[in-house]
Every structure is written in C-alpha cells, then in structure tokens.
Amino acid sequence: MIKAVGYAxxxxxxxxxxxxxxxxxxxxxxxxxxxxFCGVCHSDIHQVKDxxxxxxxxxxPGHEIVGRVTKVGGxxxxxxxxxxxxxxxxxxxxxxCEPCRTGDENYCExxxxxxxxxxxxxxxxxxxxxGKNHYGRDNTFGGYSNIVVVPADFxxxxxxxxQPEVAAPILCAGVTTYSPMKHWxxxxxxxxxxxxxxxxxxxxxxxxxxxxxxxxxxxxxxDKLDEAKRIGVTGVLEDDTKTMTSLKSSFxxxxxxxxxxxxxxxxxxxxxxxxxxxxxxxxxxxxxxxNSEVAFHRRSVAGSxxxxxxDTQEILDFCAEHHIGPDVEVIAIDKINDAYKAVxxxxxxxxxxxxxxxxxxxxx
Amino acid sequence: MIKAVGYAxxxxxxxxxxxxxxxxxxxxxxxxxxxxFCGVCHSDIHQVKDxxxxxxxxxxPGHEIVGRVTKVGGxxxxxxxxxxxxxxxxxxxxxxCEPCRTGDENYCExxxxxxxxxxxxxxxxxxxxxGKNHYGRDNTFGGYSNIVVVPADFxxxxxxxxQPEVAAPILCAGVTTYSPMKHWxxxxxxxxxxxxxxxxxxxxxxxxxxxxxxxxxxxxxxDKLDEAKRIGVTGVLEDDTKTMTSLKSSFxxxxxxxxxxxxxxxxxxxxxxxxxxxxxxxxxxxxxxxNSEVAFHRRSVAGSxxxxxxDTQEILDFCAEHHIGPDVEVIAIDKINDAYKAVxxxxxxxxxxxxxxxxxxxxx
Numbered sequence: 001m002i003k004a005v006g007y008a009x010x011x012x013x014x015x016x017x018x019x020x021x022x023x024x025x026x027x028x029x030x031x032x033x034x035x036x037f038c039g040v041c042h043s044d045i046h047q048v049k050d051x052x053x054x055x056x057x058x059x060x061p062g063h064e065i066v067g068r069v070t071k072v073g074g075x076x077x078x079x080x081x082x083x084x085x086x087x088x089x090x091x092x093x094x095x096x097c098e099p100c101r102t103g104d105e106n107y108c109e110x111x112x113x114x115x116x117x118x119x120x121x122x123x124x125x126x127x128x129x130x131g132k133n134h135y136g137r138d139n140t141f142g143g144y145s146n147i148v149v150v151p152a153d154f155x156x157x158x159x160x161x162x163q164p165e166v167a168a169p170i171l172c173a174g175v176t177t178y179s180p181m182k183h184w185x186x187x188x189x190x191x192x193x194x195x196x197x198x199x200x201x202x203x204x205x206x207x208x209x210x211x212x213x214x215x216x217x218x219x220x221x222x223d224k225l226d227e228a229k230r231i232g233v234t235g236v237l238e239d240d241t242k243t244m245t246s247l248k249s250s251f252x253x254x255x256x257x258x259x260x261x262x263x264x265x266x267x268x269x270x271x272x273x274x275x276x277x278x279x280x281x282x283x284x285x286x287x288x289x290x291n292s293e294v295a296f297h298r299r300s301v302a303g304s305x306x307x308x309x310x311d312t313q314e315i316l317d318f319c320a321e322h323h324i325g326p327d328v329e330v331i332a333i334d335k336i337n338d339a340y341k342a343v344x345x346x347x348x349x350x351x352x353x354x355x356x357x358x359x360x361x362x363x364x
Numbered sequence: 365m366i367k368a369v370g371y372a373x374x375x376x377x378x379x380x381x382x383x384x385x386x387x388x389x390x391x392x393x394x395x396x397x398x399x400x401f402c403g404v405c406h407s408d409i410h411q412v413k414d415x416x417x418x419x420x421x422x423x424x425p426g427h428e429i430v431g432r433v434t435k436v437g438g439x440x441x442x443x444x445x446x447x448x449x450x451x452x453x454x455x456x457x458x459x460x461c462e463p464c465r466t467g468d469e470n471y472c473e474x475x476x477x478x479x480x481x482x483x484x485x486x487x488x489x490x491x492x493x494x495g496k497n498h499y500g501r502d503n504t505f506g507g508y509s510n511i512v513v514v515p516a517d518f519x520x521x522x523x524x525x526x527q528p529e530v531a532a533p534i535l536c537a538g539v540t541t542y543s544p545m546k547h548w549x550x551x552x553x554x555x556x557x558x559x560x561x562x563x564x565x566x567x568x569x570x571x572x573x574x575x576x577x578x579x580x581x582x583x584x585x586x587d588k589l590d591e592a593k594r595i596g597v598t599g600v601l602e603d604d605t606k607t608m609t610s611l612k613s614s615f616x617x618x619x620x621x622x623x624x625x626x627x628x629x630x631x632x633x634x635x636x637x638x639x640x641x642x643x644x645x646x647x648x649x650x651x652x653x654x655n656s657e658v659a660f661h662r663r664s665v666a667g668s669x670x671x672x673x674x675d676t677q678e679i680l681d682f683c684a685e686h687h688i689g690p691d692v693e694v695i696a697i698d699k700i701n702d703a704y705k706a707v708x709x710x711x712x713x714x715x716x717x718x719x720x721x722x723x724x725x726x727x728x
Contacts, residue, residue, distance in 0.1 A: 045541060052656075099637060106660060107637050109613065122660075173661065183662070206627065265649075273463060273471050276664065283656040285629075290418075292647040295667030296486075298547070303659030 001025065002032070005359060006145025007333055008060035012050035015337045019058060021141060025071075031079050031152045032071035033087065037167040037330070038143035039064025040352040042259040042281075045340050047119055052283065056120055062143030062196050062354075063089040063117040066164040069155075076152040084164060085155040086316065087143065088171035089306045090114045092135060092151055106179075106306045110134065117150075118142030144333065145238045146359050156313050163319035168176065169199065169326040169351040170319050171312060177204035177255060178315040180278040181211065181305030186253050188212025193254035195267055197224045197235075198343075199351045200257035200281055203326055205233045207315065210256075210322040216247070218267065221346075238266065249273070249297065257281040264301065268293050277299040326351040332358035365389065366396070367635035369723060370509025371697055372424035376414035379701045383422060385505060387513050394443040395443050395516045397451065401580075401694070402507035403428030403533040404716040406563065406645075409704050411483055416647065420484055426507030426718075427453040427481040428535045429529040433519075440516040448528060449519040450680065451507065452535035453670045454478045456499060456515055470543075470670045474498065481514075482506030508697065510686065510723050520677050525684035533563065533690040533715040534683050535676060541568035541619060542679040543671030545575065546643045548618050552576025557618035559631055561588045561599075562707075563715045564621035564645055567690055569597045571679070572619075574686040580611070584629065613637070613661065621645040628665065632657050640664040690715040696722035 001021040008019035009165045026032045031253070044061035046052055065087040070077050079085055093100050094110020108114040111128040112121035115135045119142075124353050125133040142148075177200055186192055192203045192213040201217060205228070208215045215233040228235030236243050244266060251270045251291070254277040256262070261284050268277055268289060276299070279286065289301055327350040329338055339352040365386040372383035390396045401558060408425035410416055429451040433443050443449055457464050458474025472478040476485035479499045483506075489497040506512075522531045541564055550556055556577040560567045567666040569592070572579045579597040583589070592599030600607050608630060615634045618641040620626070625648050632641055632653060640663070641716070644651065653665055683689050691714040695703055703716040 087397075104637075109637070113660075273473070275469075279655045279659065283659060285652045285654045288649045288652040289665075290649045291643045291667045294665075295643065295647060295669040296477075298666065298668055300664045300666040301653075301658075301665040302662065303655045303657075304662055305659040 002147060002149070004145055004147045006060050006141060007336055008058040008141070008144070009048045011059050012048070012055065012344065016048065016144070021061060023141070026071040026073045026149050028075040029151050030073045030149055031069050031076055031085070031155055032147060032149045032154065033067040033085060034063070034070045035065055035067040035143050035146055035148055035356045037066045037165040037168045038062040038354045038356060039172065040336070040339055040343065041172050042343060044309065045343060046259070049133055054119070054124065056139040059119060060141035061118050062145070063087070064168040064173070064353075065117070065143030065148060066158055066168045066171075067148070072152070078152045079155055084158040086158050086167055086171045087117060087148060087150055087155055088175060089117055089310050091117050091140065091154045094134065103310050104308045106308050109137060112257060116140060144336070146356055149272055154309065156309070156316055159317050159320035161323070162316065162325065163329050165330050165353045165355070166325035167316060168353050169203065169328065171205040172306065173199045173326060173351060174202060174315045174319060175307035175312040176280050176304075177257065178207050178318070179311045180255060180280050180304035181208060181253065182238050182311060183304065184253050184276050184278060186211055190214070190252040191216070191250055193218060193251045193267065193270060195254060195256040195264070196258035196281060197221070197228065198257065198259070198348060199326065200259070202350070204257055206231055206324040207318070209233055210318070210324050244270070251275065254278070255280060260284065261286055263287040265290055265293065268299060268301065271297065271299045273297040274299070276302050277364055278302045278304050280304045328353045330355050334358065366513070368505075368509055370424050370505060370699055372422040372505070373412045374422050374507070375417065376412070380412065380508070383424060387505070387511060390435050390437045390513050392437040392439040393515050394513055395433050395440055395449070395519055396511060396513045397429070397431040397449060398434045399429055399431040399507055399510055399512055399521065400431045401529040401532045402426040402720060403536065404700070404703055404707065404718065405536050406707060409707060410623070415661070418483070418488065420503040423483060424505035424508055425482050426509070427451070427506030428532040428537070429481070429512060430522055430532045430535070431512070436516070442516045443519060450522050450531055450535045451481060451512060451514055452539060452676050453481055454680060455481050455504065455518050458498065467674050468672045470482040470672050478483045480504060508700070508718060508722055510657045518673065520673070520680055523681050523684035525687070526680065526689065529694050529717045529719070530689035532681060532717050533567065533692065534680055536670065537563045537567045537690060538571065538679045538683060539671035539676040539716060540564060540644050540668075541621065542571050542682070543675045544619060544644050544668035545572060545617065546675060547668065548617050548640050548642060549603045550575055550577055554578070554616040555580070555614055557582060557615045557631065557634060559620040559628070559646060560622035561592065561620060562621065562623070562712060563690065564643055566714070568619050568621055570688040571594055571682070573597055574682065574688050608634070608681065615639065617675045618642070619644060624648065625650055627651040629654055629657065632663060632665065635661065635663045636658070637661040638663070640666050642666045642668050644668045663682055692717045693718050
C-alpha cells in the first residue's frame with residue numbers, strides 16, 4: 001500500500017479537509033502518478049454536496065489531473081517514468097460492451113458503467129442489473145491528492161506545448177464540450193451557440209472558434225460580454241430579446257453548458273431546421289421543452305456525457321496546436337472551500353486549478 | 365365563386381354545424397375536387413376548441429381529404445377530371461425558401477410558413493416577421509365540406525389499390541408517422557417503439573411492421589393489447605414496470621404519437637445509445653426530460669411535423685403495395701360532434717372518416 005494524502009469531505013454538509021489514506025500499489029497494467037495540478041469542476045461540488053443523491057463518503061474529488069509518472073507496472077509500454085500525463089473523469093470501464101469495444105468508454109454499458117476517477121462506479125452495486133460491483137471498489141479517490149494510481153490506457157499524454165495547469169481542465173471541461181461538437185459535426189463556417197459562459201462555456205467557445213466556427217456565447221452576466229470580446233466571439237445577453245429574436249433559426253449547433261436545471265426553450269428557437277441543441281452541463285430533470293418549436297423545424301435536443309479517451313487525447317493535442325486553453329487561477333489546496341463558494345456564487349469564468357505542491361505546506 | 369357547404373364551428377365553445385359558404389373557382393394551377401371522404405384527426409378537435417390559441421373562426425376542419433377531380437385549371441397536367449386524389453394538411457407553401465426548394469414544404473420558412481388546408485397560414489400576419497400575409501387569406505376551409513379547390517401539386521394521387529375512405533387518414537396520420545421513421549432511418553430488423561395507440565399509433569405500428577421492423581406499442585389501455593396482437597405487433601402496458609425495465613436500452617427508434625402533453629421519460633430509457641425518440645403527436649410544452657438519462661447514452665429527443673408532399677405520395681403507394689391502412693369507421697357528417705366526444709374520451713383506436721355524401725341528406 002502507498003500512503004497518500006488529499007482533501008476530502010466526510011458528509012454532504014462538511015467542508016473539504018485534509019485526509020490521509022492508502023492507495024494500492026500499481027498493478028501490471030497501471031501507472032503511479034505524482035499529481036501536480038487538479039482542476040476544480042462544478043460537478044465536484046454537486047458530488048461533494050450529494051446533489052445527485054449518489055455520493056459515497058468520504059468524498060475526495062478531482063478528475064482534471066495532471067502529473068508525472070513515478071512508477072509503471074510490468075506490462076505498461078504506453079508511458080514511462082517521468083512522462084507528463086493526464087487523468088480525466090474515468091479510470092476504467094468494462095472493456096467488453098459494444099461502446100467500450102468501439103472506443104466510447106464514456107458510454108460504457110457494463111453492469112456498473114465506467115469507473116469514475118472519484119466516487120466509484122457510475123452505476124453502483126445497488127443499481128446494477130446483476131446487483132454486483134465488478135470493479136471491487138465502492139469508492140475511488142480523485143485528484144485532490146498527491147498520488148493517483150490508474151490503468152495506463154486511462155492516462156492521456158500531455159503534449160509538450162501545454163502547461164500542466166492549463167492542460168488539467170481540458171481533461172474534463174475541454175473534452176466534455178469538444179466531444180459533442182465533434183459528434184454533431186461542427187465545422188468551419190458553422191454558426192455555433194454556447195449557452196452559459198463559465199468553465200465549460202469558456203472552453204467550448206475557444207474550441208469552437210479554433211474549429212473555424214462563428215461563435216456566439218449566451219450569458220446572463222453583463223460583465224462577461226467583455227470577456228467574450230477578448231476571446232474573439234460574440235456575446236449576447238439572454239434577456240436581450242431584440243437580439244435573441246434576430247437570431248431565430250440561424251444556428252447550426254448549440255451547446256448548453258449550464259451545470260444545473262435550466263430553460264433551453266429560448267435557445268431551441270435559434271436552431272436552423274434539422275439542427276441539434278445538446279446539453280452537456282446539467283445531469284438532472286430539465287424544464288419542459290415546447291415541442292411546437294422542436295417539431296416545426298424537426299429540431300433535436302440531445303445530451304452528451306464527457307468524452308471518450310481518444311477524443312480526450314485529440315482535444316489535448318488540438319489545444320496545444322491551436323494555443324488555446326482555459327483561463328485558470330491556480331490556488332493552494334487549503335483555499336478549496338473558498339473556491340467552491342466562489343463557483344457556487346456564479347461569476348467565475350476561469351477555472352480554479354489546485355496546485356498539489358501546496359499539500360506539503362502542512363504535510364507534517 | 366362556387367357555392368359550397370360543410371360543417372364548421374363559429375366559436376371555441378360551439379359544436380360543428382352545417383355551414384354554407386363560397387369558394388373561389390380553380391385558378392390555372394388549381395384543381396377542383398368533389399370530396400368523398402374526410403378523416404377526423406385529433407388536431408381538428410384541438411383547432412376547433414382553440415387549444416393552440418390560434419384558431420380563426422368560423423373553423424371548418426378536415427385535412428385528410430379524398431375525392432375526385434371535377435375541374436382542372438388551364439396549366440394543370442398532373443391530374444385530369446375523374447382522377448381520385450388526396451389532400452393532406454397543406455394546400456400551399458412559399459415555394460422559395462430552402463426547405464421548399466429541397467422538397468420539405470412542411471418545414472416552409474416563408475414569412476407565413478405553409479398554408480394549412482384549414483385555418484389559414486401556419487404563421488398568421490400578426491406573427492409573421494414582415495407583418496404580412498402573403499397568401500392573401502386569413503382563413504381556409506377544410507375537407508368537412510363537399511368541394512375543395514387546391515393547387516394541383518398539393519393534390520396527391522390515390523393509388524388504385526387503396527379504398528378512398530382508407531386512403532384519407534394516410535394523408536395525415538400516415539405521413540406524420542412515416543416521415544420521421546424514414547428521416548431517422550428505420551429499417552428492417554430495427555426495434556421500433558410506438559408510444560400511444562390511437563389513430564397515429566395504429567398507422568405508425570402498421571407502417572413500421574411493413575418496413576420490416578420489430579414493433580412494440582406502448583399503451584395505457586389494457587383492451588388495446590389484443591388489438592396489438594391482431595396487427596402482429598407487441599403490446600406493452602406503460603405501467604407494467606417489470607416489462608418496461610426489461611426493455612431498457614433496447615430500441616433503435618421510438619415515436620411518440622400521443623396528441624397532448626405527456627411524460628416521455630419512461631420511454632427515453634428504452635432507447636439504445638445514440639438513438640432518438642421523436643414526438644410527432646403533441647405540439648405543446650412537454651413535461652421536463654431528465655437529462656441524466658439522455659446524456660448518459662447520448663440519446664436525442666426530437667420533434668417532427670406531418671410530412672412533405674413526396675413522402676405523402678410515397679406512403680400512399682407503400683400502403684397500397686403492402687395492403688395496410690388505418691382501421692376506419694365511416695360516419696355521417698351529422699354524427700361529427702359525437703365522434704369528437706368519443707375521440708376526446710380516449711379509447712378510439714380506429715379513425716373516424718366522414719362520408720361527405722351524407723351532407724346531401726339535409727342539403728335542402
């Protein structure tokens with residue numbers, strides 16, 4: 001066993017606190033990684049607070065992990081000690097279902113679905129069709145810690161051109177927005193709408209722009225219009241009815257990145273005929289959609305969940321090549337509870353990234 | 365002008381009553397049709413009762429019309445006097461927008477959208493972007509009448525193998541269900557679900573079966589299970605949770621035909637990854653959809669509106685070729701108000717079809 005330390009919450013009402021625990025040594029197919037940086041995702045907060053009613057405690061979040069390989073199992077050829085690697089939302093999948101066989105591990109249909117980087121299998125034992133947990137672990141501990149140990153094929157290569165703290169949020173916010181844009185065929189010249197301009201929206205807008213799309217971000221926060229201008233996209237206030245009306249039936253694709261229940265009806269109207277609005281931020285019952293607006297133009301409303309391993313590598317490389325990435329604010333881990341509050345309060349457009357070196361500060 | 369007679373409602377709270385009116389003579393591109401039969405669609409009831417808040421009175425419904433051509437305009441080559449023809453939901457479209465140019469008149473994006481067979485333009489003057497009515501008519505009178513006059517290219521050919529009273533509902537219920545199944549690529553061997561087993565559901569199930577699909581209909585009415593068996597498809601009661609659970613993630617396409625607000629969440633779960641549930645029956649705000657079920661399998665929820673002219677001809681020919689059609693109950697027009705009540709009360713699986721010859725009964 002390896003002694004490890006991180007920040008975890010013991011209950012839904014608890015703050016994150018320093019937490020010492022043990023990890024298993026790397027198996028033949030695994031790598032041990034010394035974590036350098038870990039992004040703070042809005043879903044970390046949902047999970048810590050048990051807002052999806054499925055949290056296993058203690059909850060040690062973090063699925064935007066960048067670090068250096070410190071040990072490799074005997075069968076590992078993909079990575080070597082010293083390599084800079086990244087770990088996103090998944091650390092394993094069933095590897096036998098149709099989605100896994102075709103490289104869509106994020107849609108794993110095994111009895112427990114994929115194994116999340118923290119909080120264990122996506123489908124726990126109690127909800128599994130066969131009542132079993134094939135991963136043998138009810139809980140997993142994420143990247144708010146000094147060490148992670150994961151199967152080598154679930155560790156991505158961080159390209160040379162990316163700073164590690166910038167690469168971290170690409171592993172979740174980047175691929176979560178890139179994957180649906182790729183799947184629904186966003187291409188140069190398309191008019192793409194991004195609803196919500198927080199961590200996901202910022203990445204989505206930059207990626208869509210780098211893909212050559214004509215990008216509009218929709219926000220409720222006036223201050224963010226300047227930020228849109230700064231990154232070279234159009235910003236529209238959702239309550240600017242005149243502009244919203246003028247944009248009717250003009251978008252080829254719209255991605256909603258808002259991380260909680262919201263109303264997509266104002267945006268459905270903006271889609272061209274036969275086009276799709278995809279929700280990649282919220283994982284909950286949404287406000288009802290007016291099927292008259294959907295049916296009259298044969299539009300679709302879809303959902304998308306993170307991205308597969310190949311897409312994750314692709315978007316890391318794409319960001320390096322196009323010199324784009326999230327705007328990050330690096331914080332010490334003992335500031336994590338303040339960071340959560342700021343994210344909940346709403347106006348954070350940049351991504352908080354924890355510098356795990358700060359764990360040592362009070363390590364003794 | 366031509367003297368015409370039909371059944372119309374003068375107010376949202378009125379019953380349909382005998383109504384005498386005038387139609388314009390056929391123009392060069394138009395045909396005059398002596399109506400033989402007209403189907404009763406659930407949307408007729410919505411419209412008569414102003415349940416979509418857009419009814420123009422007097423309201424003379426009917427958009428499942430079959431009759432014989434009695435006069436042709438000078439430019440008409442498509443039909444000749446004596447031909448049996450059908451008229452569905454549309455009698456004109458802008459003919460210049462992108463959907464019209466590519467043969468999707470039912471998604472016409474002209475300022476007034478398409479011209480409905482009754483109730484005038486889909487987008488009335490007051491709601492048109494340019495504040496105009498390019499069709500010059502606020503209201504149109506449908507097929508609950510002895511004569512209609514329509515552009516020749518909006519009249520379909522009724523194939524020899526189809527009885528006229530059986531052909532009538534294919535012009536709306538048939539194409540409304542066929543069009544989305546064609547668009548979303550339903551093919552032999554696919555597992556197809558049909559939600560709701562009324563007039564639309566009956567046609568949908570028969571068409572899907574004739575396409576070679578493995579068809580399951582979902583209903584809340586136990587009596588309809590026998591009917592499902594009779595037409596050779598599987599019937600499932602929506603509240604049979606054991607069966608519903610066993611069907612999880614197994615369907616290639618699901619079509620919801622329920623003609624009012626309903627909850628599609630139980631059916632979204634039944635879709636395979638990357639597959640679509642399309643709502644073709646309800647034109648209103650729906651109950652909210654749980655995006656967790658949508659996103660976890662990258663599913664889509666779409667809407668579809670009737671069908672284009674080419675698809676309408678195609679499904680008429682397909683039904684003749686495969687010897688399928690709606691189960692109809694032919695009624696005299698003075699029974700129309702009773703028929704509406706029966707449809708509203710819910711258990712009508714067959715389609716009521718008005719025999720317009722019965723108009724003569726009390727014509728003097």
